[in-house]
Amino acid sequence: MCPKCGAANPDNIVYCRNCGAQLPFVGTSAPTSEPEPIFAVEPGAPTGRKLASEVLGGISDERRHPGASPTLMIGGMCAMIAGILAIAMGILFLSGLSVVSSIVGFGSWTVWGVLVGLGEIVLGVLSYAGGTYARKPHNYRMALIGAILGMLGPGFPLGLVAVILIAMCRDEFPDSKPAET
Secondary structure, three states: OOOOOOOOOOOOOOEOOOOOOEOOOOOOOOOOOOOOOOOOOOOOOOOHHHHHHHHHOOOOOOOOOOOOOHHHHHHHHHHHHHHHHHHHHHHHHHHHHHHHHHHHOOOHHHHHHHHHHHHHHHHHHHHHHHHHHHHOOOOHHHHHHHHHHHHOOOOHHHHHHHHHHHHHOHHHOHHHOOOOO
């Protein structure tokens, strides 16, 4: 239980998934010492996870799955934006082809151009769908495939960030947990 907001959290996490507050240690033995910081941080400055929680804090609970960490939310949003960019590129490509083909005439290169434009749109739709799977952690494979497809279009940097963040949060997906025997 979070002492700040009262939200239920798994025992193995350090920060509250709802508000980002540091949770009290729950385990068999207390840690012996505080780990040395890698870099100096001002007292009271938000940590990366808390900062992400503050950025995403304005999103209502209806739109944010309670099980999704801020890291996973950002990964899903990156995949979705990469998908939107791919859809826009496909539409622009197809509209540019219509202008060129009206001037030059319809040729075999135009058929290939239409296939490339439609392929980019399909790629974008699949990347967007993968991002939605990441924002509401249902299916790890679909979320990761969507992020990888986001790397194939014009949103390569966003797709790469999405792949890294989704892979880091694999344990948050119910289908990636080992079966109890």
